[in-house]
Amino acid sequence: MKEQEEQQGKKQVKDKKEFAVFQVDKNFYNIINKDGKTTVYMDVKTYVDQGRTMIPVRYIAYTLGLNVEYDNSTHEAIFSNFLSINKEEINLWVNQELFQLWNFLLLIHLSHLAIMPTI
Numbered sequence: 001m002k003e004q005e006e007q008q009g010k011k012q013v014k015d016k017k018e019f020a021v022f023q024v025d026k027n028f029y030n031i032i033n034k035d036g037k038t039t040v041y042m043d044v045k046t047y048v049d050q051g052r053t054m055i056p057v058r059y060i061a062y063t064l065g066l067n068v069e070y071d072n073s074t075h076e077a078i079f080s081n082f083l084s085i086n087k088e089e090i091n092l093w094v095n096q097e098l099f100q101l102w103n104f105l106l107l108i109h110l111s112h113l114a115i116m117p118t119i
Contacts, residue, residue: 020063022055
């Protein structure tokens with residue numbers, strides 16, 4: 001079952017006529033297309049915190065076709081377009097105000113970030 005969930009969790013939206021639907025307080029999302037829907041299970045639920053909807057970025061990345069890696073020692077999430085010739089990465093750190101994009105270290109503007117990234 002866990003292997004099936006891991007494989008399902010990496011479901012990608014493949015064309016412009018497909019879209020993903022995430023619902024608050026659910027541990028799944030649906031990929032919807034002309035043939036119906038595919039339910040993809042997650043290991044966490046979406047939720048609302050201080051008026052903001054929190055969705056696991058890992059599953060959003062999967063729907064966009066990105067590779068997702070996590071380094072537990074540095075608490076770093078790495079998102080990359082692993083199928084592209086020109087590999088690009090975005091690096092995020094849990095409980096940090098920084099992210100890295102195209103080898104630039106950038107500061108997340110805290111006035112817009114009432115809630116820090118969490119696991």
